[in-house]
Amino acid sequence: MTRLGIVFTPAHDPARLIAAARAADAAGLHEFWLWEDCFSHGGLTTAATVLASTEHIQVGLGLMPAPLRNVALCAMEVASLHRLFPGRFLAGAGHGVQHWMRQVGARVASPMTLLDEYSTALQALLRGEEVTVDGRYVSLDAVRLQWPAPDEPFFLGGTGPKTLRYAASHSDGTLFAAAMSDDELTASCAEVIAARRSADHRIIAPRLVAVGAGADDRIRDEVGRWGKTDASGLAVTGGAAEVADEVARLGHLGITSVVAHPTDDEPDLEGLIEVLGRTAAALR
Template sequence: MTTPSIGTVFTPAHDPTRLPAAARAAESAGLDEFWLWEDCFSHGGLTTAAVALASTSRIRVGLGLMPAPLRNVALTAMEVASLHRLFPGRFLPGVGHGVQRWMEQVGSRAASPMTLLDEYHSTLRALLAGEEVTVDGRFVRLDAVRLQYPVPGAPLMVGGEGPKTLRFAASHADGTLLSAALTDDRLRAACAEVRGAASTDDHPIVAPRLVAVGPGAADRLRAEASRWGFESADEIAVAGDAGEVAAKFARLGEMGITSVLAHPTDDEPDLEGWTAVIGEAAAQLR
């Protein structure tokens, strides 16, 4: 059995002014990770990651994920390297395709998302490693670019849910970030896809799970599941006290997930109190 690391997600449904307090609450609760989403057209992922890192001293801060079509790869390398240097060992960035509808809205949708991701990921890794990079790809083009302050060995994750993307993440990235709205069956299938393609047995797999606690938790989950297009929340969420949350997270660990991220509902009324319950669940798993 894998005992997963436990973290929370600060989603774009919550005003960014609440971010510093939420990050500190996660750290105070003894959690391992604090993750941010970069959804168009909401929080800026690298901006909020910098705030979360500066607001805390220990907890790892993940960014899942930066859409490859949206950011020039050299700029991404500059920003990611800066955060790695300023907060060594605490930043967990991820890249991926982005939501194609949003990429279409901003005029950045790629004709071949997998080709773009391959070119982008390999170029970004080379830049972070300190190499001088010249590339003339289908989507990525650089001419003798080298970072002044590289970070060799910096972790770089890839997120997605399709089989091709999962196999790419497993074989090329330092970890795989799964989508939030996956049923247990789809999570098992995704873990099997990743494990089958991973080059190491300890390849990290990060998966969010919708969680509600306290009075009205089941009602909030039903409403959230409906917004996500599900008739029931049973297969994508957990409601209850810290013990019930811990039991569910342990079962996710048995699937091979190495980091479970508690995902609040959009209308969570007490984010700090919710975080404290997640911390209690994490303590029961240790």
Template structure:
């Protein structure tokens, strides 16, 4: 079954998060996703709060920028959250926006090398292993978590390019795709990730999470058009949906048929009723999605 979520975008002030989390829990939404965008809100702090405010809701962080965070710190924070709230956290990491990384003096010359080293070390630490490594970027000397997760949580990679998608298949447990990814892009991403998994001799399902530009309500078409106009790709190449539950469910189904395991509705930056969108997703769209 395709999992359905909504992302709480950090363009909203942090004090709005509690009401949204509780609305998601009450409505029966499966997943609430969070971003760590510079310089808006912390992914870990936000996830900890949502997990504490709720009992059932799964929380995804999509994603933490690896140049900004020492891998041992990320492992410690992830393990702590997973031990307190077992099985409810999905963690995504990625290159980060390079201009933001430059602003804080953390830009890597080879983001791909950094991500590979980081994924290998992070997943090993979360498995409870002692890690010693002297990489180009990741250097650890006999580091092991005293309180590793009882069951290591999945670590996903938020990536876009061909080399990064293959790396995600090789070294991550899943892939997070941006909201500008159409169904054909999901198929391409899964194919590249599967190539990486085959090269690494890995088996089993590789989880694919994709965001979906979504707007509903009286001004949905105008808000979605404005959102796509501001995006990184030409609007005609972007994928999004504006309309009622039937229209949104159809877009979700198209992404699922292309290979998405989880579809996360991404509201426009000016969404006027985020709590209402959460309820709409859980109560009206979910029953229409297989």
């Protein structure tokens, strides 16, 4: 079964976060995703808030920028949330948006080298191993977490074949970028499936979604914000039936979780969540 979730994007005031998360939990959505965009919501802060405010829904954080967070501190934070909310936190990391990394003085010459060193060290720390490494970017001297989380998943994400193949072979799930075309999704799924380290590797794909009056106009505007000129193959409008059809279609590509991406100007987030809840119920 393909899972259905929603992302609470940085376009929405964090003051609305708890209400939206509780609505998604009550509606029976499978996942509630958060972004860590500079310079907006703090990812681990909002993830902890959602986890503490809900009962059942899995909470995903995609993606923590590796250049922005010390790997030992990140492991401490992630392990704490895993232990506080077993089985409910989906933590992911990536390169970070490069011009943002430059703005904060964290951009590196080789993002792939950093991601490799970072994800390797982070996953070892989460497993409870003592880690000593003297890499190009990551340096640890006999670091071991007091309270690790050895059985919890870890995700990577990004764009481009090299990053996708790395994510597939070095993590438990791959998170795609938003506003990808059908051709891009098909090619990305093929890269991940060919390189994944296990058959149960999860593939998470955002999809632009709008329902109700003015949905087509909102999607057209949203697609423009992503630098696209045509919404075909990028989004779904309509109601629960149309969303369910899109989830099923994307599931046939190998996507295991479809994450509804509201438009920046979505006027009724809770109403959208209610429609998605009916869709999720139909998928079960």
